Each structure stands twice: as C-alpha cells, then as structure tokens.
Amino acid sequence: MTNGNAPIIQMTDIEKHFGSVIALAGVSVDIFPGECHCLLGDNGAGKSTFIKTMSGVHKPTHGQILFEGRPMHFNDPRDAIAAGIATVHQHLAMIPLMSVSRNFFMGNEPEKKVGPFRFFDHDYANRVTMEEMRKMGINLRSPDQAVGTLSGGERQTVAIARAVHFGAKVLILDEPTSALGVRQTANVLATIDKVRKQGIAVVFITHNVRHAMAVGDRFTVLNRGQTLGTAQRGQITPEELQDMMAGGQELAALEGSLGGTV
Amino acid sequence: MGDAASTSPSQDERIKEISALRRALIRPELGGMVGTVAVFTFFLLFAFDSGMFSSQGVMNWAVVSAQFMIIAVGACLLMIAGEFDLSVGSMIGFAGMIIAILGVTLGWPMWMAILATFALCMAIGALNGWIVVRTGLPSFIVTLAFLFILRGFTIFLPQMIERKTIIGGIRDAAQGDWLAAAFGGKILGGLFVWLGDMGLISVFDRGTRAGQPVVDGIPMLIVWALVLIVFGHVLLTRTKFGNWIFAAGGDAEAARNSGVPVNKVKILMFMFTAFCATVFAVCQVMEFGSAGADRGLLKEFEAIIAVVIGGALLTGGYGSVIGAALGALIFGVVQQGLFFADVESSLFRVFLGVILLGAVILNTNIRRIITGER
Numbered sequence: 001m002t003n004g005n006a007p008i009i010q011m012t013d014i015e016k017h018f019g020s021v022i023a024l025a026g027v028s029v030d031i032f033p034g035e036c037h038c039l040l041g042d043n044g045a046g047k048s049t050f051i052k053t054m055s056g057v058h059k060p061t062h063g064q065i066l067f068e069g070r071p072m073h074f075n076d077p078r079d080a081i082a083a084g085i086a087t088v089h090q091h092l093a094m095i096p097l098m099s100v101s102r103n104f105f106m107g108n109e110p111e112k113k114v115g116p117f118r119f120f121d122h123d124y125a126n127r128v129t130m131e132e133m134r135k136m137g138i139n140l141r142s143p144d145q146a147v148g149t150l151s152g153g154e155r156q157t158v159a160i161a162r163a164v165h166f167g168a169k170v171l172i173l174d175e176p177t178s179a180l181g182v183r184q185t186a187n188v189l190a191t192i193d194k195v196r197k198q199g200i201a202v203v204f205i206t207h208n209v210r211h212a213m214a215v216g217d218r219f220t221v222l223n224r225g226q227t228l229g230t231a232q233r234g235q236i237t238p239e240e241l242q243d244m245m246a247g248g249q250e251l252a253a254l255e256g257s258l259g260g261t262v
Numbered sequence: 263m264g265d266a267a268s269t270s271p272s273q274d275e276r277i278k279e280i281s282a283l284r285r286a287l288i289r290p291e292l293g294g295m296v297g298t299v300a301v302f303t304f305f306l307l308f309a310f311d312s313g314m315f316s317s318q319g320v321m322n323w324a325v326v327s328a329q330f331m332i333i334a335v336g337a338c339l340l341m342i343a344g345e346f347d348l349s350v351g352s353m354i355g356f357a358g359m360i361i362a363i364l365g366v367t368l369g370w371p372m373w374m375a376i377l378a379t380f381a382l383c384m385a386i387g388a389l390n391g392w393i394v395v396r397t398g399l400p401s402f403i404v405t406l407a408f409l410f411i412l413r414g415f416t417i418f419l420p421q422m423i424e425r426k427t428i429i430g431g432i433r434d435a436a437q438g439d440w441l442a443a444a445f446g447g448k449i450l451g452g453l454f455v456w457l458g459d460m461g462l463i464s465v466f467d468r469g470t471r472a473g474q475p476v477v478d479g480i481p482m483l484i485v486w487a488l489v490l491i492v493f494g495h496v497l498l499t500r501t502k503f504g505n506w507i508f509a510a511g512g513d514a515e516a517a518r519n520s521g522v523p524v525n526k527v528k529i530l531m532f533m534f535t536a537f538c539a540t541v542f543a544v545c546q547v548m549e550f551g552s553a554g555a556d557r558g559l560l561k562e563f564e565a566i567i568a569v570v571i572g573g574a575l576l577t578g579g580y581g582s583v584i585g586a587a588l589g590a591l592i593f594g595v596v597q598q599g600l601f602f603a604d605v606e607s608s609l610f611r612v613f614l615g616v617i618l619l620g621a622v623i624l625n626t627n628i629r630r631i632i633t634g635e636r
Contacts, residue, residue: 078521089519095512097579097633098505106509107521109502119500149634 006069008033008170008201009054009085014063016049023049025225026063031170036192036202037230038212041222042245047205050222051172054203055087056080084169088176093159096148100140101129103147104162132161136191153184157191164195171195172203177211189215209241221245288632290573290581293625294588297571297617301592305599314602317463317477327594328487329542330568331587335487335494336538337565338586342498343531344511344578345394345401347387349408350539350565354558356412357383357543359420362429362553365436373441380540386412387536391529409562417555433551445486445541446548448479483545487587490538494583507531511578567614568593571621573628580629592617 007030016024024046041047052058056074065072074080110121126143156176177185192215220230221244313319365375394401436442458465458475498504509517510527547553571589574581
C-alpha cells in the first residue's frame with residue numbers, strides 16, 4: 001500500500017509515427033502506484049495510441065519506457081498482461097453470451113483433477129466471482145447470470161475486478177464511463193477509487209473533465225499528439241483542463257452562449 | 263464466503279424472484295426437449311400399433327437418430343466456436359471411399375485403412391480450419407469449396423481406379439478385423455438373447471434363426487453416438503477448453519485479449535468435426551459393405567439443422583451438445599416415424615420445416631431471457 005515516490009511506469013519523450021502521420025510527438029508521463037492518473041484529450045488527440053504503446057500493442061518510434069525502473073520490451077500484449085499491465089477496453093472486454101464467472105476466468109480457468117482428467121472448477125470460479133464482485137459493491141443474482149444481463153457499468157466493474165484479481169499492477173481503463181448513465185458512472189468511479197486504494201496504478205482515459213476531477217490524482221492533457229505537462233490534484237481547475245483539451249478559444253466562445261454548462 | 267448461498271442483504275428490488283420451475287426450464291435445450299416430447303406424443307398417438315415401438319421399430323429409428331447425432335455433435339461444437347463446416351457430407355463420402363480404396367483395392371489390413379483415413383480426414387479438417395483462421399474468410403465459403411473438392415475426388419478416384427462409382431467387398435475385407443468391429447459390430451448380444459427368451463422382445467419364429475431375437479444387439483454406431491455426446495457435453499461444460507470454445511465463438515477479439523488461443527481452438531474444432539464425419543463414414547461402410555460416391559449428400563445441412571433445433575446460435579458462442587443430440591433424435595424419429603405411420607414420405611420435409619421453425623422461435627426467446635439480449 002505504499003504510495004511510494006518511485007513511478008511504476010516512466011514514459012519519456014515517446015513518439016509514434018504511422019507512415020507519414022505523427023500520432024504522438026514527444027509525450028512524457030510518469031505513472032505512480034496507488035494513484036489515478038487521468039489522461040484527457042479530445043477525439044484524435046492520441047490517447048488510444050498512447051495507451052496502446054503503454055500496454056505493448058505498439059512499439060514507440062522514439063523514446064523510452066521504463067517499467068519498474070527497467071527498460072520495457074514487450075513483444076505483444078500477452079507479455080504486458082503477464083508483467084501486470086492490464087487494459088480494460090470499453091467494448092472488447094466481456095462476452096455477453098457467457099456467464100459472469102466464465103467471463104471472469106476466461107483465459108485463466110481454474111482446474112481440479114479428477115483421476116487423470118482435469119475439469120473446470122466451477123465451484124471455485126463461482127465462489128471467487130461472487131466474492132470479488134461483492135468487494136466491488138455488486139451483488140450478483142447468480143454467477144451463472146450471463147454478462148449480457150448486466151448493465152454497462154457492471155460490465156466495466158467485472159472487467160476491472162477481473163484484472164485486479166489476476167494481479168494487475170497497472171490498470172489502464174479506456175474510456176470506461178463514456179457510454180454510461182449517471183449512476184453507473186458513479187459506480188465505476190467508486191470502483192476506480194477502491195482499486196487505487198489497493199496500491200494499484202490506474203490510468204484513466206476520458207474526455208469528461210468532471211469524471212476526471214472526481215477521482216484523479218494527476219492529470220495529463222493530450223492535444224494533437226503532444227502534452228502540455230502533468231498537473232497534480234489541486235493545481236488545476238476544471239475550466240483550465242477543459243480549455244487545454246479543446247485548445248481554448250472556440251469553447252470559450254461557446255461557453256458564453258451556453259451559460260457555462262459545457 | 264460462507265454466506266455465499268444465503269440471500270445477500272442488498273437485493274436489487276427491481277429483480278423479480280424467478281421460480282425454481284421456471285429457472286429449471288430456462289435452458290438452451292428447452293426447444294429440443296419440447297420438440298422431443300411433441301414428436302413422441304404425436305407418434306405414440308398416431309403410430310403406436312404400427313410397430314414403431316417394437317424392438318425392431320425402436321432399433322430402426324434409433325440407428326437413424328444415432329447417425330444424425332454423430333455428425334451433430336461435431337457440428338455443434340464447431341458452431342459454438344463460431345464456425346461452420348459445409349463439407350461434412352462430402353467428407354463422409356470421401357472418407358468411405360478412401361477406406362474402400364485402401365482396404366479393398368490396395369488390400370491394406372482394414373485397421374490400417376481405417377486409421378489412415380482418420381488421419382487424412384482430420385488433416386483435411388485442420389486445413390479447412392487453418393485456411394479460415396489465416397485468411398479470415400467466412401468458414402461458410404472455405405468449407406463450401408471443400409464440399410465440391412472432396413465430392414469431386416470421391417467421384418473421380420473410384421472411376422479412375424476401378425472404373426465404377428461404388429466399391430464393394432468391404433465386409434469380406436473387414437472380416438475378423440479388430441478395429442472394423444469397433445465400428446461395424448454389435449454389443450450386448452447376450453442381453454438381447456435373454457430378452458428374447460423371456461418373451462420381452464420379438465424373436466424369429468421360423469427359418470434357420472428361429473428362436474433368436476430379431477434385434478440381436480446394440481450396433482456400435484449407437485455406442486459411438488452416445489460416447490461422442492457424453493464426450494462433447496463434458497468437454498463443453500466441464501473443462502477449460504470448453505470455456506475457450508464458448509469464448510472463441512462469443513467474441514474472438516475479446517477472447518484473444520484475455521489470452522485464449524482462439525485460432526488453435528477453431529482448428530481443433532474443425533478437426534473434431536472431420537473426426538465425427540469419419541466415424542459416421544466408417545460405421546456406414548461397415549454396415550453397407552460398400553463405399554459409394556454419393557454417400558453423405560446433404561448431411562452437412564441435416565447436422566446444422568439438428569444443432570439449431572438443439573438451441574445453438576448460428577453466429578456462435580451459445581449452444582448445447584445435449585440440445586443438438588435431441589435435435590438429431592427429433593430428426594431421426596420424424597424421418598422414420600412418418601414411414602411407420604404410413605404418411606406420404608414427402609411430408610417428412612413439411613413436418614421437419616414446422617419443427618425447425620417452432621424450435622428456433624422458442625430457442626430465440628429463451629436465449630433472450632438468459633442473455634438479456636432484448
């Protein structure tokens with residue numbers, strides 16, 4: 001539970017080019033354990049490219065990534081998962097037709113031996129799933145319930161609980177709240193808070209400043225592949241963040257006519 | 263964890279309690295179960311005294327159903343893994359022909375011919391799967407190509423070698439072969455003799471076999487069907503690999519993100535489907551004593567229909583082996599039952615169409631209740 005001073009991931013001067021397109025032009029970010037690091041940016045700002053670089057999907061064109069103080073060389077996302085970097089994608093996380101416990105243990109199925117055969121240990125899987133979901137504040141009707149019957153927020157929570165259960169040190173959440181209602185968003189934000197208190201580093205990608213302000217410890221704004229530095233909680237106001245994301249002017253003009261509701 | 267079974271304190275007040283009966287009924291196999299009950303009720307009412315439920319009658323439709331079951335198990339697991347195999351029927355004809363060519367024309371020992379055929383057919387299944395996962399093409403198209411390729415070879419090879427489209431003499435070649443007996447033999451003969459002696463089943467009353475039961479054992483075909491159903495059901499619901507089958511068909515991308523070897527699962531399922539088709543083919547050539555170029559026509563569709571009646575989702579990720587077996591049973595009972603009931607056999611298709619539609623509508627509704635698709 002140490003909120004140590006050593007960052008778990010240090011990304012320095014990351015550049016990523018796709019052919020002639022410069023998606024990232026020198027981004028530097030440090031991620032600390034037990035903190036929620038909010039990565040803000042409008043569509044096309046380079047958020048997705050950045051987290052894919054962090055989770056091993058892309059290799060940076062330039063720049064250095066240190067994971068726990070050592071240079072990181074991941075050949076594919078499986079390596080990153082094994083090292084403890086888990087990404088929860090907005091859509092590609094759960095299989096709606098399968099039960100919660102089958103989803104929870106997908107790819108990590110517990111087994112018990114009966115004679116020479118190995119069977120899926122459903123009792124263990126169901127028990128652990130119920131337990132982990134209760135820790136996150138969700139009471140499942142039954143672990144056999146299909147994920148399709150859960151709300152969007154509950155699905156995100158299952159995905160987060162799964163990543164935490166399987167030993168994630170860094171949890172990357174790709175726009176977990178963008179498609180959710182108010183109450184569900186609150187649930188997911190509460191889950192992020194619980195995870196952070198367990199000493200896990202959370203990288204929270206969003207374009208909603210209010211969601212970021214609710215749980216963030218540090219804020220980095222990406223704009224057109226570049227960053228304007230990282231601010232700590234209390235050093236920056238929501239208005240400033242919003243301005244940095246949108247590039248200022250247009251939104252300021254809009255805000256005048258909308259009466260400050262954006 | 264001790265209180266896991268007890269009701270949790272903060273139940274969602276919006277979730278209605280579901281009665282135990284309703285919960286027991288809401289399962290993927292329900293469509294198949296209802297269909298089975300409906301079909302048996304129908305024939306018990308209209309064909310009871312036709313001989314359909316005598317020992318020969320039961321054996322008649324049981325064998326036909328078992329044939330459907332064997333290919334339905336393979337098609338079911340493959341469909342749940344998210345793919346189709348339209349080459350099953352051609353594979354049946356092809357496998358039978360290869361056994362005949364190796365075992366009769368080339369004179370290999372029958373066990374060697376059977377093993378070589380299994381190896382060849384499963385390799386073709388693996389090739390099917392490999393092309394599908396490599397190219398990302400729909401398996402519908404890839405296996406449609408193999409439907410033609412394999413059927414073409416099945417007609418071409420015997421014509422080239424023996425100048426005819428049927429190769430016979432398999433029964434003589436298989437005489438006394440240990441592996442051939444595992445496909446063409448019968449078991450529990452003693453039990454049936456005893457049942458005949460007790461007067462429980464009918465016996466021949468004249469001729470050289472007078473006093474012997476008309477049905478003299480359970481064909482290995484039925485044993486294979488039951489073994490494959492149990493194997494498929496346990497594999498799917500009780501193992502880690504079964505979870506991968508569901509995941510691969512439910513959402514291949516999400517499964518890959520979670521570390522499931524999706525390509526491997528799919529290729530293995532193509533191989534398993536080829537295995538089932540080969541079992542069917544070996545049992546068939548042992549029973550008929552010959553291999554014909556037209557064997558197995560349309561079997562792929564019959565397998566797929568049985569699987570869909572059994573509650574599987576055509577797009578993958580959902581289904582049940584037990585359901586597929588019930589679908590095959592419905593298929594076999596209807597096909598043979600209409601014959602017993604002395605109904606015009608073309609009505610078989612009408613009846614089947616009605617059952618298919620009814621079962622699928624019921625299954626769709628059940629699935630929506632279970633998975634919250636609505």
